[in-house]
Amino acid sequence: MTRRVRRTAIRGIALVALLATVASCSALGGKEQAPATNSNSNSSSGPVEKSKITLGVIPVVDTASVYIAQKKGYFKEQGLEVELKTIQGGAAGIQLVVGGELDFTFGNWVSFIAAQAKDNAKNVDGLKLIADGYQAKPDMFLILADGGSAIKSAKDLAGKTIAINTFNNIAELTAKATLEAANVDVSTVKFKEMAFPDMQAAVQNKTVDAAFMVEPFITRAQRAAGQIKVLDAASGPTDNIPIAGYGTSGKFAKENPKTVAAFQRAMAKGQADAADRPTVEPLIVEYAKVDKETAGLVHFGAFPTTLDATRLQRVVELMKTYKMLPKDIDVKSMIIQPSGS
Template sequence: MRSRRAFVSSVVAALLMTVPGCGLLSGNSTDTPPSGPANARIRLGVIPIVDVAPVYIALRKGYFKDEGVDVELKQIQGGAAGVPLLVNGELDVTFGNWVSFLAAQAKGAADLKFVADGYRGKPGMFLVLAPPDTPLHTAADLAGKKIAVNTRGNVAELAVRAAMKAQNVDPGGVQFTEMAFPDMQAALQRKDIDAALVVEPFITRAAQQIGAVTVLDTMAGQAEDLPIGGYATSAKFARENPIVLDAFRRALTKAQRDASTRSEVEAVITDYAKVDKSIASVLHFGSYPNSIDVARLRKVVDLMRANGMLTGDVDPQAMLF
């Protein structure tokens, strides 16, 4: 009798390991999370701005390591710059703005999947700045001026266009010019540009060091909580590495939750963004969401269409990993 029970038990165990959906990597167990990958690597594109603070929190606290993922950081100028690097395989995942991701998908320039949300707008953290002696004071004054954005056709340009239109000002004559965020302060001082769409920590640094003034807050009013950026990968990498991406996302989500505590963000930006503690303590932060809100992304699509920045159809729901 004991021999028969032992035989039956061994058969059942063997079946459980071969039936689809069972086993340690299926992710269907409600008792424990899916097992992470072993020694997997992700080459991640990042920008030295507060938006990506959770990445550095996760590295500092060992969240990626706990999930079995080795994250290698690659510096990029903006979200648009990360897209071709995903396509040609130089990056596995990149932080970027939703506008660049959606535009690339609509144009057929890339086939992308959204891995995680990253940052949403709040007043004071996405500002059009000008030198202290500027004659520019309102949205109307920006008409026809030269305004720097980190990359063309991205969320920064959309934010300026949408904010101007919201105040009944035609942005059509604005001369948008590409410039890396760290270079904007000096360009304002030299009067190479009339204004710049600046993010933190560069907003507070420019205000303290050169007396830069705010001309337009692009995240005020209806634009508050607008999705700014997140993390995307190529559809090819997503198909081939679903377990790795799940592990990456679990670690990042933990860090996104931590970033809701201001001191957690301040602790890392003094290092990777080279921000003095005195500046870090007064920065204006957006919010770090834990999940992607498709309804909000569809509002971004609507804004892109209204401002002539979308040339094809795109459905954020279909782009979710």
């Protein structure tokens, strides 16, 4: 046997042995080693189906992570060009998603859950929750009254009119829960709908008796108009309550899974960065149109980086208590978790 023939025979024997080893592993339930792949290599990675997307936002502290992701290029890194459109509240944003005018929207969890329970998004395969946004902490969800009025505590709100940004949302839910905890008959309280930027003036000119505000409007009303805290709506039964996040339609999610996954990755970075106050303060000045001093005084909530079904189910239970749900909802079925989580 020549040297060349001998080498060929040895290589053939080695190949047979390798194939036999692989077959043996397979028979025993083992796996052959897969080639190394990119950590993002999955069904939701790769070029997005829709690179230009529209996102509904409210110019409040709650949405700071969006502006961070935009400014730091996190959306761009994921192949997304995001057009931001201002909405008055979650319910309005959801209507625009259902109507196809928005691809994604920020909104309070109450509005998302209520719309799903009422089948308002049935023609677009329901609503899907894709990223958490904001969770309550003390003094960032307040009912304020004029400093010169007779309203000094929660009990003084009985029979009064309170401004909220939209009906049947997280503001109304938490207001009712905390008013009741303070022994106020909520059936005597009237809620009046108006945008957050209009509330300070409405309290001053007595269009309403009090207003349910969020930051930075709370701090601005306290500093500029001497308005006072009457009730912390994120206390007692609503302590640490999940407030809001981001969603889309089931139809959009089904047709654009890579776009949704890209949005989730960008938002996860934005949410993580939003925990750093020095990063957020200058952005508030820019997008919420408040002065630097006010931005430095606002009270922040928490910016969760993951969607937790158990935490969100707490909102469902409160909604059931205050008859804000026509039927029960398992919020877990609405959530699209980021790939790999």
